[in-house]
Amino acid sequence: MERVEAMLIMAGQDVVAVFGGGAKHHIGASALAVARPSLAGNQRNSASCSVLCVTGHKEDELARNAALRLSARYACVVNVTVGLHIDRATPEQIKALVDNFNLCLVRAEELLAANSG
Numbered sequence: 001m002e003r004v005e006a007m008l009i010m011a012g013q014d015v016v017a018v019f020g021g022g023a024k025h026h027i028g029a030s031a032l033a034v035a036r037p038s039l040a041g042n043q044r045n046s047a048s049c050s051v052l053c054v055t056g057h058k059e060d061e062l063a064r065n066a067a068l069r070l071s072a073r074y075a076c077v078v079n080v081t082v083g084l085h086i087d088r089a090t091p092e093q094i095k096a097l098v099d100n101f102n103l104c105l106v107r108a109e110e111l112l113a114a115n116s117g
Contacts, residue, residue: 033071
């Protein structure tokens with residue numbers, strides 16, 4: 001039940017990533033990140049992000065963090081949509097779902113890295 005799946009869509013150089021999991025796939029939050037040079041003045045990229053969250057849902061931080069991470073790493077515009085749900089979830093189930101989301105995000109990064117070279 002704590003399974004998370006992702007779908008990646010390339011839009012030219014930009015990325016759309018949709019993550020769903022738990023008992024009911026849905027749209028809980030969406031984040032749009034735009035890469036920019038780091039304000040720290042180093043050679044790394046950073047990103048700015050805007051987030052929309054459906055009332056009563058809590059996926060906004062997952063969507064935001066994933067969009068910022070992917071946008072900064074790949075210097076592109078990234079839209080991340082997340083929908084994870086378990087009815088009457090226990091803290092352990094929530095932790096497992098978030099852990100699986102993070103594993104899925106790492107796998108998505110690996111796929112993007114393999115296709116960006």
